[in-house]
Amino acid sequence: MFKPFADYLVFDIFGLSPGSHLGDALNFFVYDTLKIFFLLTVIIFFVAIIRSWFPPEKTKRILSHKREYVGNVIAAFLGIVTPFCSCSAVPLFIGFVESGVPLGVTFSFLVSSPMVNEVALIMLWGMFGWKIALIYIGTGLVVAIFSGIAIGRLKMENYVQDYVWKMQVGNSEIVEQTWPERLTYAKGYTLGLLKKIWPYVVIGIAIGGFIHGYVPQDFLARWAGRDNPFAVPIAVALGVPLYSNAAGVIPIVQALTAKGMAIGTVLAFMMAVTALSLPEAIILKNVLKTRLLVTFFGIVASAIVMVGYLFNAIL
Amino acid sequence: MKIEILGTGCAKCKTLYENARKAVEESGKAAEIVKVEDIPSIMKYGVMSTPALVVDGQVKFSGKLASVAEIINML
Numbered sequence: 001m002f003k004p005f006a007d008y009l010v011f012d013i014f015g016l017s018p019g020s021h022l023g024d025a026l027n028f029f030v031y032d033t034l035k036i037f038f039l040l041t042v043i044i045f046f047v048a049i050i051r052s053w054f055p056p057e058k059t060k061r062i063l064s065h066k067r068e069y070v071g072n073v074i075a076a077f078l079g080i081v082t083p084f085c086s087c088s089a090v091p092l093f094i095g096f097v098e099s100g101v102p103l104g105v106t107f108s109f110l111v112s113s114p115m116v117n118e119v120a121l122i123m124l125w126g127m128f129g130w131k132i133a134l135i136y137i138g139t140g141l142v143v144a145i146f147s148g149i150a151i152g153r154l155k156m157e158n159y160v161q162d163y164v165w166k167m168q169v170g171n172s173e174i175v176e177q178t179w180p181e182r183l184t185y186a187k188g189y190t191l192g193l194l195k196k197i198w199p200y201v202v203i204g205i206a207i208g209g210f211i212h213g214y215v216p217q218d219f220l221a222r223w224a225g226r227d228n229p230f231a232v233p234i235a236v237a238l239g240v241p242l243y244s245n246a247a248g249v250i251p252i253v254q255a256l257t258a259k260g261m262a263i264g265t266v267l268a269f270m271m272a273v274t275a276l277s278l279p280e281a282i283i284l285k286n287v288l289k290t291r292l293l294v295t296f297f298g299i300v301a302s303a304i305v306m307v308g309y310l311f312n313a314i315l
Numbered sequence: 316m317k318i319e320i321l322g323t324g325c326a327k328c329k330t331l332y333e334n335a336r337k338a339v340e341e342s343g344k345a346a347e348i349v350k351v352e353d354i355p356s357i358m359k360y361g362v363m364s365t366p367a368l369v370v371d372g373q374v375k376f377s378g379k380l381a382s383v384a385e386i387i388n389m390l
Contacts, residue, residue, distance in 0.1 A: 056363040087325035088364045090354060095363035170361035185379055
């Protein structure tokens with residue numbers, strides 16, 4: 001649907017020839033911008049409707065006093081559907097641990113929620129196809145479950161800031177929403193999110209388009225291909241400080257893949273970008289002592305590096 | 316009537332405060348609007364996603380940015 005339009009606009013209206021640098025770059029830009037914004041609008045809207053059934057208060061009740069393993073698995077899955085914004089990470093964390101959600105289970109949720117999010121999925125699906133998107137969900141869940149179990153095993157409850165355990169948490173009753181309320185919520189959520197991410201998407205796709213049109217084939221194969229054992233850790237190290245903007249990063253990464261970057265490296269980079277970020281670390285410092293914060297980042301980053309190596313080996 | 320806006324100071328919390336102010340103005344009701352930014356007070360209401368809106372000690376909603384019209388309905 002979008003391909004003929006992009007071809008028509010770029011090659012017929014603008015009169016650029018297919019195969020030329022500018023023609024290919026512009027064609028990629030027009031096609032991907034249309035496709036991605038269409039997918040984003042439709043899917044975010046439906047995900048928002050589903051999410052209106054899973055407010056964090058309900059998730060907390062489900063996870064409270066759950067055992068290891070079972071709890072970690074449920075937490076990772078609930079992380080997909082529970083809305084999460086890094087600005088409410090602190091009340092969320094306190095609410096979880098205060099109501100008896102084990103620390104390791106809380107971390108499984110904290111890893112999965114930002115990493116396995118709908119924007120990352122849509123972008124991966126739109127730019128890499130549904131197989132890669134499914135692999136991303138699957139391995140994202142595994143990383144979240146594993147990291148949570150590891151942190152739970154380390155018994156680091158003492159490294160949560162002391163005030164967290166003394167906090168008085170009230171009980172807010174969950175008001176069930178009506179259908180019109182869910183639709184209004186979904187509409188507001190979709191528009192709000194689109195408004196926030198659209199510049200990143202456009203810039204990301206523009207840079208991706210430039211790379212497609214101008215960077216020589218196999219340019220990256222030597223440095224970021226599967227034969228370079230350092231590519232994965234370097235990609236993760238670069239991904240952590242970047243703020244979780246999957247929307248802007250994925251089109252660039254997709255273009256890099258076309259120039260020879262290995263797919264495991266790509267997945268590892270994506271996960272590092274979304275799961276771990278500097279702003280998140282600063283926010284979590286309010287509830288975690290440094291040692292637990294560093295352990296958390298260390299474990300998740302190592303798990304992501306392993307995922308990268310695994311997929312470079314098998315894909 | 317006392318309206319409290321719970322939130323740790325994110326952009327959405329500020330917009331919600333503005334919307335609540337407009338809602339009070341448009342409805343013509345007498346209400347005091349307070350921003351609540353400290354974590355212990357937010358947690359007392361059991362709110363886990365911000366921003367949230369509290370009217371006379373009762374949590375009306377959390378984790379979303381309500382429009383002026385929606386807030387007027389809650390007053």
